[in-house]
Amino acid sequence: MDSAEDKFCLREVLVSFKSCLLNDDKDVLVEHYLTGWKGLVRFMNTLGTVFSFVSKDAVTKIQIMENYLKGDNGERYRTLRSMVEYELSGNLVDLTKRSSHPDSGCRTLLRLHRALRWLQLFLEKLRTSSEDSKTSTLCSEAYNDSLANYHPWLIRKTASVAFFALPTRNTFFEVMNVGSPDVVVEMLGEALPYVSKVYDFTQELYVQRNLLDLP
Numbered sequence: 001m002d003s004a005e006d007k008f009c010l011r012e013v014l015v016s017f018k019s020c021l022l023n024d025d026k027d028v029l030v031e032h033y034l035t036g037w038k039g040l041v042r043f044m045n046t047l048g049t050v051f052s053f054v055s056k057d058a059v060t061k062i063q064i065m066e067n068y069l070k071g072d073n074g075e076r077y078r079t080l081r082s083m084v085e086y087e088l089s090g091n092l093v094d095l096t097k098r099s100s101h102p103d104s105g106c107r108t109l110l111r112l113h114r115a116l117r118w119l120q121l122f123l124e125k126l127r128t129s130s131e132d133s134k135t136s137t138l139c140s141e142a143y144n145d146s147l148a149n150y151h152p153w154l155i156r157k158t159a160s161v162a163f164f165a166l167p168t169r170n171t172f173f174e175v176m177n178v179g180s181p182d183v184v185v186e187m188l189g190e191a192l193p194y195v196s197k198v199y200d201f202t203q204e205l206y207v208q209r210n211l212l213d214l215p
């Protein structure tokens with residue numbers, strides 16, 4: 001059965017991160033990477049308007065990347081490697097302060113990449129947590145160990161308040177629309193290594209090209 005509800009399943013979303021891996025995990029297809037992000041945003045939107053400030057920012061960044069993909073130089077943005085080469089060789093990246101290229105693909109992708117680390121940590125915590133674990137605690141631990149390091153005080157504060165609105169672990173699992181909690185845990189165990197591979201490849205590429213601190 002393929003109802004609209006069935007289609008919205010976290011498994012499908014995480015599969016996008018598997019399908020974006022190319023060349024023996026040595027490159028990432030931008031289009032599928034963004035498909036994964038769009039699915040995550042859709043999932044986040046079901047959790048209530050309290051996260052709309054997060055979703056708005058993610059959508060803006062996804063849109064910037066999609067515009068590059070659809071643009072005249074779209075082919076150069078097909079993979080992360082080609083994007084980095086193209087933007088760096090054309091001096092299209094603001095390296096120290098935002099000026100002539102404030103929304104380069106490299107800096108925009110970096111924001112999503114940092115958020116992917118949060119996702120990886122959070123889902124791993126959900127996977128290994130006990131039934132009575134508090135999702136707000138798991139989420140803020142994951143946030144403090146990742147994205148929070150790049151956010152100013154006001155955003156950290158707003159995020160930490162929003163985390164209290166997260167549903168319980170079981171409700172979370174239900175919204176994922178994957179099956180019973182055991183099946184969710186199994187699915188996460190299978191899918192998370194792909195998210196990690198995408199994260200690790202991107203991190204390595206950004207380290208090599210010294211792009212981790214783009215303003």
Ligand SMILES: CCCCCCCCCCCCC/C=C/[C@@H](O)[C@H](COP(=O)(O)O)NC(=O)CCCCCCCCCCCCCCC
Nearest residue numbers: 040041043044051053054057058111112115118143155159
């Ligand atoms: C489960 C839902 C909880 C979501 C919590 C996500 C972590 C909180 C992030 C708070 C971000 C606040 C929004 C603003 C961010 C920007 O300032 C900041 C910097 O941008 P700039 O350099 O252009 O100024 N932007 C960012 O760091 C990018 C943030 C992107 C966040 C995307 C989060 C998507 C979460 C998808 C949830 C899916 C849950 C699936 C779990 C089963």
